Amino acid sequence: MPLFRKARSFLRNVFFPRRVETELDQEVRSHLGMLTDDNIKAGMPPLEAQRAARVELGGIDQVKEQVREVQIGSWLQSVVSDCRYGVRQLRKSPAFTIVAILTLALGIGATTAIFSLADLLLDHPVSLPHLSRLVSVDEVKGNGEETALSPANFRDLHAETTILKGFAGYQEWKASLLGTKGAEQCSGVRVSEDFFVTLEAKPYLGRLFFSDEYRLGKNGVVVLSYGFWQSEFGGDPQVTDKTLRVDEANYAIVGVMPASFQFPPGGSQFWVPLIRDDALAGDRVHGSLATVARLKAGATVEQARAELNVFWTRLQQRYPEVNRRWELSVVSLRERLVDDDSRQFAMLFLCVAAFVLLIACVNVANLQLARAASREQELSIRAAIGAGHARIVRQLLTESILLGVLGGAAGLLLAFWGVALLRANMPAQVREMCDVSGMHLDTRAFLFTLLSATAAGLLSGVGPAFRGASVNLRDSLETGGTRVVGAGQRLRGAFVIVEVTLAVVLVIGAGLMVKGFYLLGSHHTAMDPDTLLTFHIDLSPNHYASRQQEQDFYHQLLESLRRVPGVVSVSAVSGLPYSFYENDLRVLSDASPGVPISELPTVMQESISEDYFRVIRVALRQGRFFEPRDGAGTPPVAIISESLARRLWSGVSAVGHRLRLPDSKFPNEWITVVGVVANIRHEVYDRSFRSVLYQPTSQVPGPSMDFALRTSTDPDRLTTAVRSTIANLDPAQPVTVLQSMTKKINQQASALQFVATLMGLFGLMALVLSAAGICGLIAYSVAERRCEIAIHMALGARPIQVLVAVLKVASALVGIGGTIGLVLGFILAQLLSSMVYGVRAGDPSIYVCVPFLLVVVTALATFLPALRATRIDPMVALRHG
């Protein structure tokens, strides 16, 4: 019963506030009337009776307010009225409101966009249902380098496990595809039987594979990715009647996956069954299968690890010669997909974005403080008509949160745009490990925005609200709103110091990163990459049965490319710089014959055609280049890089010395060094020069080759000519990564460029926001000190003196903030330099440039308000206060 009553009261209070109010008013007034009546009866004159009654009552509005506070639902009422009042107040000062909302929007938008990025990297690198239940099982060697599972081990583990609901293996497959645009390299995936079931994937069109399609001898079937279906077949709904020709075999298209399905990430175009071939399944040596498995309901990763390790120990005992040195790794798929570096970067950017948000909050807090000061009279009046201290704090906080929410809404728009921008510019390295198309503003991001908006509002409002509420009623009403100069100035000054400190830290970080990026870039101009065209050819063993056939093809290709107009010279190499080529072999020199094999230094071996060094412009230091006489029948020769020469024969000339490669096909063959060439950079992120051993292709041929063409024109203009030259020789042969060397380098550096650009953007935002903060503070303090300045001027101060006085205030604050920021920035830079290659924490130019920048920004931000100070007319200012 009481509950029913309460509900009724609540509804009445909330929905009929006017009736409740009128009744309350009538009640209090009748009370006052009765008091007056009593006083008159007691013999007072009417006027005095009324006065005494008022004194006894204690103020009609105060009593009413006290009643309102205990009414059920009064909080809701007052929140609504606070909001309404808040909106009115914000509309009254549009300049303040717009600046505050934009500032918060910038901070919140940036933070939300970065949150989406971090969310992608840390939480859902791929969009699969119940991702947290998926694990990856791999074989790991002692040094922790992860590798895939061998087919035989996979088969045995698969047969025994009970804790996994599905356990699938897959192999990425670089194949050549005969498509609409001629021969092309494409990326497919061979998947084992449980693959789609484990990932809980359903086709968008058609069907998935039948069980017997995983057997040898069945006709090939293929399921297309949504993107590939769109680009290659134009989204044709009848596609399931067609076939796909891959690596010279026909595959019947049976289905299309939905756009959201992208696994493994990195742009897989189609999936085919992994044939349960007995020969392949018997392979226990080569780790060729990546795996994905789903935990049974209730099972944890630890339990799965424990169970699989029991079976693994058995496999180790049964096959000690192959499995002994390998450990089994069972980690969640989420952990497996994203590397530690990316995780670190995500955290870094989250911190940086939080910095910007914090600066934005401080800025808005400062704006509100200044505004609260000018609203003192309004607040006093509110206090006079019965608003309690708590009520005023709440009112001011409501306004702040309102600002935060409005800023959040605007920020969300910015974040939408920011996420689209991030997605479009995501570096290739990130694209390969996670499904970037899965990055969007989801519910979590919305919640995050809401939370950060409210927090931003509160954070920027707490200080000002408590200051605002502690106004002295009589003082401020009597002085008519003009205040004691300096009150609140200190808090605002502190805010500016904080802001400048944060901005300086960010700008230092950004500066170091951008500088590091450009330094890295400048390392790579030695080979004149602007006039180098490169591509890669991988000859299929089905087509070229013998080494001789391969070499003939390469020879013919070099000859025909040389005749293409615009091409100056041509050469082939097993791996060009910036193509992630690795081929490490141990080397034994004639200077140290007794060294045990496990302690031998390693070198990177490259096979090159004759003109290689001339084409990529590497200088000869000693000896000679390869010549036509270095053929298959002549004694083996090599050219080595300076760094290798120093390592093997320090102090003496390497030419004429001999070495052996124990890991190669001819481990006992002595190779004579005929030349030494200059060091070159191989990868953007290399920290030192590699030790390289070059051998002629005529002596050490390889099935796949990179080509470099020195051109006399823009290399991009020659791509069609190059394509048709190759197609003339072999129409079925795909060409990959046909691009200029500049583009190759930029692509490899794209991750760093991305990081540097983002960092630079945040640095800029921080700078602009703090400039706005300084500008606001100075403008306000000039307005506040009008009278003082006017008196100075009336007493003969020249404008320049006024200008200097105003500038002094700003420079003191910026000086303090800047110094703290420089020290903090230097400390944090150490952290950054350990994270990002190329960043040198102690780079002196940054620590000179940042203070200079700060002085310029301060001067710009202070100049306008300071100028306004000099234009104050003493007569006007002193007359009107």
Next chain:
Amino acid sequence: MSPQPTSLLQGTLDLLILKSLVTGERHGLGISRRIQQITGGTFVVKPGSLFPALHRMEEEGWISAFWGDSENNRRAKYYRLTRPGLKQLETETKRWGRISWAIARALEAS
């Protein structure tokens, strides 16, 4: 000599208001005067405390309100005790008895 008005103990106000309504319905001023009378002038309830208490108790359902005419023919809001109010008065009275007994005992202890 009239005793100095004492500030009301937390919780006692409700008890006093309920008690003042036992003898019949009253308006705000009536309740205030009645409390002053039955406590021998020890407690004077200011409107700033009285009205919030009345509204709270009405929402609790202990008293109900209606509009009527006062002795001087003014429209006034009258309050009367409800059945839950009467029960509340009983429990409050018992509680108060226990407290005052306990306090008295504590003060007599040597």
